[in-house]
Amino acid sequence: MIRPIIHDPLFLALPSEAAGEGDRQIITDLRDTLMANRDRCVGMAANMIGERKRIIVFFNGPFPMVMVNPRITGKSGEYETEEGCLSLSGVRKTKRWKEISVSFQDENFQMRKGSFSGFPAQIIQHECDHCDGILI
Numbered sequence: 001m002i003r004p005i006i007h008d009p010l011f012l013a014l015p016s017e018a019a020g021e022g023d024r025q026i027i028t029d030l031r032d033t034l035m036a037n038r039d040r041c042v043g044m045a046a047n048m049i050g051e052r053k054r055i056i057v058f059f060n061g062p063f064p065m066v067m068v069n070p071r072i073t074g075k076s077g078e079y080e081t082e083e084g085c086l087s088l089s090g091v092r093k094t095k096r097w098k099e100i101s102v103s104f105q106d107e108n109f110q111m112r113k114g115s116f117s118g119f120p121a122q123i124i125q126h127e128c129d130h131c132d133g134i135l136i
């Protein structure tokens with residue numbers, strides 16, 4: 001189900017809680033909402049649809065990829081860039097890492113590890129920040 005986007009900075013500043021198997025509907029809704037906004041958005045965290053759970057979904061190539069309880073375990077190559085956010089207006093400067101390692105659960109709650117670089121790595125960092133209540 002496509003859900004409305006939350007813009008309230010006070011709600012978005014609250015950290016999210018660990019997600020579990022009872023949160024499958026949130027995963028579905030988050031993916032549906034990202035697909036509905038794909039012309040202007042490359043990734044979303046669950047709090048952007050009002051759910052304070054650590055779930056993100058983003059485009060890794062043409063298909064949306066789900067990460068449940070993502071955790072960045074390694075990073076290298078800091079750089080400065082500008083980003084926008086569907087929940088905010090305008091673009092803002094931020095610092096990111098070129099390469100990251102991430103541990104997460106997939107949408108079937110299986111533990112995974114992955115390495116990402118470039119644009120997907122940037123999106124993952126932006127969405128993981130959302131899980132911690134951090135806005136750009």
Ligand SMILES: [Zn+2]
Binds near residue numbers: 084085086087130
């Ligand atoms: Zn954002």
